[in-house]
Amino acid sequence: MIIKSLQLCFVTLLVSAVAGWASPIGPARIQGVVKDSKSQPVAGAEVHIQAKDGSGLQKIVRTDSTGQYGVSKLPVTDYEVILFVNGQIKASINNTKVYWNKPTQLDFKLTGQYAANQQKKHTHMVYQPAETGSNLGGRWVEVDDNTGAPISNVEQLSGAAVRQLRSTGRSNSGGN
Secondary structure, eight states, rough: HHHHHHHHHHHHHHHHHHHHHHHHOOOOOEEEEEOOSOBBOOOOOOEEESSSSSOOOEEEEEETTEEEEEEEOOOEEEEEEEETTTTTEEEEEEEEEEESSEEEEOOOOOOOOOOOOOOOOOOOEEEEEEOOOSSSOOOOEEEEEETOOOOOOOOOOOHHHHHHHHHSSOOOOOOO
């Protein structure tokens, strides 16, 4: 009974030591501020932090209402940091070094047009069947939900316009 208890204690100690040694916790910190082109804080931006040492460590943090973010307890290694705003990549830093004795400051200032409350354009895909007598298959076209108009410039030509396009490489006709 005592031997079994000692064996159980030893195994528990061994498993705890391995789990503590393998856990990716360290003394490093990455922090910063995300601001738009007018120096206004960007709230709700996602900052993805991934270790480049092959450990698979990945952290995702969102900016607060003041545009600030921070991740602590990172192992001292190199990281890739990617900034997402409204689901789109806005910035990427491929080789960020962190240190055990001081936080690494990574500030982002967006350039160009950015609006925090930018309206997303709502679209959906519509299948457009092949034309009668055509050997070409149908295709999917992106359509604006509000207007019903195609997003891309889709122009339908008459048979005569297609023949002219094939022979000269230019079309003078705008459609049917």
